[in-house]
Amino acid sequence: MTPSALYQHLPAYLNADIIAEQVSLTLSEDMGNGDLTAALIPQGTQANATIISREAAIICGCAWLSQCFAQLDADIQLEWLVKDGDQVTPNQPLVHIQGDARAMLSAERPALNFLQTLSAVATHTRRYVDAIAGLPAQILDTRKTLPGLRVAQKYAVLTGGGANQRLALYDGILIKENHIAAAGSIAAVLAAAFALKQTNNIQIEVENLDELQQALTAGATSILLDNFTLADLRExxxxxxxxxxxxxxxNVDLTTVRAIAETGVDRISIGALTKHIQAVDLSMRIQMKL
Structure with a gap:
């Protein structure tokens, strides 16, 4: 896979420059003035390496990993054997790497951090998507993302087959209980939102069936049902x-999500997709070039 191919299917909110900036900040955080341990390797030493997955997973983050190596040494060569969205099995090779050993070792941990974290989000999302297979509901993320990794994690949700809720506060209006309390009522806060005459989505959160009816009466077109029982969701x-x-x-998890989808709701948003994740177990093994 060519480097440009890694960027072909990114969503509108994500591009190569954003990925490069995230990687640059990460490398700076990790290396500071230099990698003291990598300096133990004779300068100019060349090596080969392979990254493998130790477990079954949905791969996501190839562009971030490639950037980690490219920013430390543009001459390092990567041969990708998989792409974002691919299902992999334990001990499956993901990418072959060759080039300067010092740069390769310095890039190893940041590169794996990106790939294993984003693959974890994609893998976790796919489990939820598979759990409601055959039903029309969508699986969505939330804004409960790791600081600095919002767009990366939301891309990983897409890679896993989910959909994105609003990207950020500027990307839509979600009226929650404190907004309603501050505005005075459901009708008042919705009227204020409609008066803005902006094109972004306007959604209001309700906590019971009475509030649902108030929201519908006030003209709401998108409603979030917060912690409803299955019976109340059906109602x-x-x-x-x-x-x-x-x-x-x-209260959405893998044991409840299908029953929730069966009530007939259109979407199910799950903060756990991006905040309750366990990194996919990946490993890089280096071999010296003869």
Whole structure:
């Protein structure tokens, strides 16, 4: 896979410059004035390496890993055997690397950190997507992302087959209980939102069926049902009659998500996709060139 191919399918909010900046900050944080341990390797030493997955996973983050090596030595060569979105098995090779041994060793940990973290998000997302297979509901992320990795983690959710909720505070209006309290009522806060006459999505969170009815009466077209029971979710769908987009959130895990989807809601948002993850076990093994 060529370097340019790593960037062909990125969403609109993500590009090569953003990835390069994230990698630059990460390398600076890790290396500071230099890698003292890599300096033990004779200058100019050349090596080969292979990164493998120790477990089954959905791969995500190839562009970030490639950037880690490229920024330390543009002459390092990578031969990708997989691409973002591929399902891999234990002990499967992911990428072959050859070039300067010092640069390779300095890039190893930041590169693996990116790949194993984003692959974890994609893998976790795929489990939820598979759990509701055959049902029309979508699996969505939230803003509960790791600081500095918002766009990367949201891309990983897409890679795993999920969809993105709003990207950030500027990307849409989500009216929560404190906004309602500060504005005075559901009707008042929705009226204020509609008065902005902006094109971004306007969504309001409700906590019970009475608030749902108030939101519908006030003209809401997107409603988040917060911590509803299954019975109340079914009732909400019946009350709604497809007037608004309904999104369930709260108390969602792999044991409950299918039942939630079966109530007829349109979307299910899950903070755990990006904050309750365990890094995929990856390993880089280096061999000296003869």
């Amino acid at each position: 909400a769908v019946a009350i709604n009659q497809k007037r608004a987009l309904l999104e369930a959130s709260g």
